[in-house]
Amino acid sequence: MHDRFLKACRCEPVDRVPIWLMRQAGRFMAEYRAIRSQHDLLTMIRTPELAAEVTLQPIRAFGMDAAIIFADILPLLETLGLKLRFVSGRGPVIDNPVQTPEAVDQLHRLPVQESLQGTFEAIRLVRRELEGKAPLIGFSGAPFTLACYAIEGSTSRDYHLARQFMYQETRAWHALMDRLTDAVIAYLQAQQQAGAQALQLFDSWAGLLSPEAYRAYVLPHMQTIFASLSGVPVIHFATGNPALIPLLQEAGGDVIGLDWRCSIQETLPRIQAGRALQGNLDPAILLTSPEVIRREAQNLLRAVGERPGFIFNLGHGVLKQTPEAHVRVLIETVQQHGVVPTP
Ligand code: CP3
Numbered sequence: 001m002h003d004r005f006l007k008a009c010r011c012e013p014v015d016r017v018p019i020w021l022m023r024q025a026g027r028f029m030a031e032y033r034a035i036r037s038q039h040d041l042l043t044m045i046r047t048p049e050l051a052a053e054v055t056l057q058p059i060r061a062f063g064m065d066a067a068i069i070f071a072d073i074l075p076l077l078e079t080l081g082l083k084l085r086f087v088s089g090r091g092p093v094i095d096n097p098v099q100t101p102e103a104v105d106q107l108h109r110l111p112v113q114e115s116l117q118g119t120f121e122a123i124r125l126v127r128r129e130l131e132g133k134a135p136l137i138g139f140s141g142a143p144f145t146l147a148c149y150a151i152e153g154s155t156s157r158d159y160h161l162a163r164q165f166m167y168q169e170t171r172a173w174h175a176l177m178d179r180l181t182d183a184v185i186a187y188l189q190a191q192q193q194a195g196a197q198a199l200q201l202f203d204s205w206a207g208l209l210s211p212e213a214y215r216a217y218v219l220p221h222m223q224t225i226f227a228s229l230s231g232v233p234v235i236h237f238a239t240g241n242p243a244l245i246p247l248l249q250e251a252g253g254d255v256i257g258l259d260w261r262c263s264i265q266e267t268l269p270r271i272q273a274g275r276a277l278q279g280n281l282d283p284a285i286l287l288t289s290p291e292v293i294r295r296e297a298q299n300l301l302r303a304v305g306e307r308p309g310f311i312f313n314l315g316h317g318v319l320k321q322t323p324e325a326h327v328r329v330l331i332e333t334v335q336q337h338g339v340v341p342t343p
Contacts (some may be wrong), residue, residue: 005066006135009198009233009255009276011309017301017338018065019331020137023317024058025070029324031057041086045071051122052129059134061324062331066135066198067126069191071119073141073202076187077150079115080179081108090154097153099161101172107179112186120194127195138196140187142203143180144218150176159205166217173217181221185228192232200235200257201225207240207259214247226252235278239316245270260315264303276309283314286322290329297333306340
């Protein structure tokens with residue numbers, strides 16, 4: 001079994017730096033677009049054979065060191081009774097967003113086993129296909145990022161309705177976060193049970209908060225989640241605000257996922273021993289040229305040096321305009337230059 005990714009998560013010695021890319025299963029691949037042109041996104045997520053196929057596509061094409069199950073963070077909101085649609089050109093839309101304390105009281109509590117069955121079955125299929133090739137990562141949105149969508153009802157530049165609700169309806173905010181926390185725990189535990197070998201929490205919009213707001217409105221819920229998970233490494237990824245890094249560690253996670261705005265050199269000394277790091281090449285670098293990609297990837301590898309516990313990734317998801325050949329250049333660069341000398 002090729003497990004340098006899992007070893008790096010645990011800060012164990014590896015033969016070379018492992019690499020995978022957030023959003024590696026997706027639109028930058030022609031093979032993905034061919035399947036997607038036949039099915040809508042939610043159908044692909046709910047159909048185990050389709051989800052398994054697009055999960056495996058980047059592994060077959062580029063040989064990343066980990067696969068991530070093809071799913072999305074938002075279908076979990078359906079277990080709370082929210083009506084989710086993806087509208088082309090607009091992104092996700094929730095027809096009944098949660099905008100009052102009464103709406104929080106009326107949320108449903110549907111079992112994840114039934115609503116998200118397709119994802120658990122897809123995990124079983126992918127594990128069978130991948131045995132011996134690469135480990136499989138399961139994932140969930142974190143409660144704050146999920147609450148942003150639940151309250152706002154669509155993608156937003158700054159999620160100010162969610163932030164307003166948080167400050168103004170604090171009791172209802174914590175009730176909503178409690179409900180989301182329960183759902184996230186059930187979802188991640190079920191993915192682990194189905195065969196996910198690592199888990200990632202995406203707190204994509206946490207960087208909209210100050211450290212004080214994160215501590216008051218988010219941290220306790222994240223601590224509940226991390227305390228409820230065991231047996232597989234958990235990656236804690238957030239974007240946007242380097243001042244949150246100490247708080248992300250206080251919340252938990254075996255691996256801290258860094259976005260591209262953080263300086264790796266300044267961040268390394270702030271990561272506690274025993275915790276691995278993942279990141280953080282700017283996804284826009286993959287739009288440039290093979291020369292720039294090689295230079296920037298080598299700079300990042302050099303900056304990290306021989307610290308045990310590093311997983312090469314982008315600082316956020318791969319952009320859909322990325323040429324496939326550029327992904328290949330990046331993977332090959334890390335395969336050639338990410339060699340860790342044996343002590
Ligand atoms: O990493 C992977 O390859 C696994 C698949 C994955 C998807 N979404 C599939 C998807 C993962 C890990 C996600 C996470 C996700 N989804 C996040 C957190 C990560 C991040 O990027 O911050 C968020 C915020 C979402 C919510 C979401 N899903 C939005 C806002 C959109 C629409 C915007 C867009 O990019 O079009 C989606 C749709 C979505 N999820 C796509 C994919 C491949 C594009 C769907 C398509 O084919 O049209």
